[in-house]
Amino acid sequence: MEAILDALDNSQVARPLILTLTIYVLWTVLFASSSLPSDLPWIGRDQSKVFSSLRATIKSVSKSRELLAEGYQKYSSKGKSYIFPTCDGPREILVPRSSLRWLLEQPDNVLSAAEYHNESLGGDYNFLDKYLIQDAFHDHVIYRSLTRNLQAVIPEVWDELGRTFEDIWGTDREDWKEVPLMDSMMTLVGRASNRMLVGTPVCRNKEYLANMMKYTTDVVINSAILRVLPKFLHPVIGRMLSLRNQWHYSRTAKYTIPHIQERLRHMERKRNDPSYGWEQPSDYITWQINLAIAENKSIEMDPVTISRRLMPINFAAIHTTTITITNAVIDILSASASKGVLEGLREEIEETYAACNGVWTKASLALLVRTDSAIRESMRVSNFMTRNALRRVMPAAGVTHPVENWTAPQGSYIGIDMHSIHHDPEIYPSPAEYDAFRFSRAREEASASAGDALDKVKKTESMSTTSGDFLTFSHGRHACPGRFFVVYELKMLLAFMLLNYDVQPLTERPQNKWIGGNIVPPSDLSIRVKRKA
Ligand code: HEM
Known part of the structure; x- marks a missing residue:
């Protein structure tokens, strides 16, 4: 933990983030149940270990770069979606570039940009009213x-x-x-x-x-x-x-x-x-x-x-x-x-x-x-x-990917790994x-x-x-x-x-x-x- 704090020094966000992460970790272990599609692979999760989802989440605090690179190579570049174990919010489903159009064309009552922004920015409290x-x-x-x-x-x-x-x-x-x-x-x-x-x-x-x-x-x-x-x-x-x-x-x-x-x-x-x-x-x-x-x-x-x-x-x-x-x-x-x-x-x-x-x-x-x-x-x-075009799933029945056929539940987040696209040698x-x-x-x-x-x-x-290609x-x-x-x-x-x-x-x-x-x-x-x- 000390090493992470050192690495994150200088950041106004880092220390509160680490402290609250501890609470989050307890919360995840004790209460939260993951309803993300079970047919989607995770990146950074080794299911042979106990608390594998939690371990993946902790890993993403200091290893997001490696996890995104691995996810891009294993899944996105092959046209497949996967779950990214975000450390500072709900886990995200990252779709491949070939699904960007589908992601962006969904109406706001299916995949909502405003609701994602509102939730991720603490909109109910941060903006005065x-x-x-x-x-x-x-x-x-x-x-x-x-x-x-x-x-x-x-x-x-x-x-x-x-x-x-x-x-x-x-x-x-x-x-x-x-x-x-x-x-x-x-x-x-x-x-x-x-x-x-x-x-x-x-x-x-x-x-x-x-x-x-x-x-x-x-x-x-x-x-x-x-x-x-x-x-x-x-x-x-x-x-x-x-x-x-x-x-x-x-x-x-x-x-x-x-x-x-x-x-x-x-x-x-x-x-x-x-x-x-x-x-x-x-x-x-x-x-x-x-x-x-x-x-x-x-x-x-x-x-x-x-x-x-x-x-x-x-x-x-x-x-x-x-x-x-x-x-x-x-x-x-x-x-x-x-x-x-x-x-x-x-x-x-x-x-x-x-x-x-x-x-x-x-x-x-x-x-x-x-x-x-x-x-x-x-x-x-x-x-x-690093990720962008993030959207919140709105319908109570969730949303189903038209090609891969997984269903993301209401309230989950779907987006794209912009960092890896920007660093793909086949594009740039x-x-x-x-x-x-x-x-x-x-x-x-x-x-x-x-x-x-x-x-x-x-x-x-x-x-x-x-x-x-430019997001x-x-x-x-x-x-x-x-x-x-x-x-x-x-x-x-x-x-x-x-x-x-x-x-x-x-x-x-x-x-x-x-x-x-x-x-x-x-x-x-x-x-x-x-x-x-
Ligand atoms: C380099 C500077 C900026 C960057 C990199 C940036 C990036 C972004 C990104 C990534 C989004 C989210 C889009 C999405 O969810 O798909 C966004 C939304 C937005 N930005 Fe910027 N922004 C910048 C500067 C500005 C400035 C100067 C303004 C206003 C004067 C502005 C106003 C907005 C508004 C109103 C939205 C919400 C749009 C919507 O949800 O339809 N941004 N911006």
Whole structure:
């Protein structure tokens, strides 16, 4: 146990996870009965031993990497499903790539993404009020409004990134400065995302941001604890844990509620008098109010409701994007000098920035194909989730796989092993290698010859494109709707960094840590930066 704790040091999730695992283990041994299909093989379970399922579960705490590799080789790659003994929640049925389409095409009342998210994130306790998650109007706002308003959001995010870089990395052109990478990325992503969500001045209010970040971390920790506790303890422990979330929310609401009230007043005046001299900002708050009016949902115009909906959206946006860009920067800085990754990116960014006269638009950002590839490749090789597209079985009679014929019971989870697909040599040659321009090479070649070839490559190889082979944003109708924003946000972040700072490469890539079934980059890594002369 000590060895595991050592290995998991630095993680805010690890220690509570280990403690609650002990309770879970007792719970599993004493009370829980497995109703998973008996005709499905398990990975990591040796049935000749006592407590074989329990042993497999414990194994997955420190051996998820090996178990997934074995499961892929023995079953997934042969078109078969198997049971993965997840250590931080119910065991999962992982289907092969050939069943992904079936998995994604099931209606929500058969295989539910929302119910999986709700259960695995402790939705009844973590998001302030069950109502907010049961009727996820904030997801609806993101689906309806974010992508169509990207053009307006781009200059705002660029401005916020520039200010944030200067605040945290400084403007010293003489001396190198050591900066904590993950913290820097968290602040950049937090401010840039909140410029899109709440606008100025709240997006850069230190108390607001600090509490929003703490809230998103609360959700990660609390949901890890709840996932391993038996359900009957949730009403008590869940409520206790949620006190911290409520506290952090109240520190954000202190700023958001007056801000939203003011927005509502301006918007109402503008509706009544179009000549009123006020420009409507394009941000989440405005989108939610406009959608609430259009759909006649007065509750969604209530400042308290809006301020609360900002919490799950921040949760969806902050950690995912922070870990993604932290990994991308590490991968780029650790790439061998002979590959010319930094130079290749700088060249592309400088030329494109000059050609668009320093004004980023959707069109000019689309020209950053190497940058796009460098991030997408990092999302492939340094993915932080290992399984994805997880769904909860809804019908009381369970759900039957159409080819393999097993039946998964109500309440069980079905998903796919994304990590092994991303590391399959038949799909990605030299899969363990970070080949920054893997996806842009073909695009650059096609753009030289232009025509149909370019269109084809453009569609398949860009960062926001999901497929059965690239699953970081998942795939199908529930694929992350924030991804189109993320593409621009992260390209601009790298562009600002490389246009304005010299950054020292890393001599070797620091290893990411496997924590159960997740893989996290080092949180204590610092890099050396200097403002360009
Ligand atoms: C690099 C950053 C991000 C990654 C890797 C990511 C990944 C994901 C994944 C894997 C899902 C689950 C899809 C499924 O269950 O099939 C998801 C869902 C979602 N994401 Fe993201 N996400 C990111 C950033 C964002 C941002 C910035 C936003 C909002 C501004 C956002 C909003 C959402 C929403 C609303 C859903 C729920 C979609 C649904 O259930 O239909 N995400 N994301």
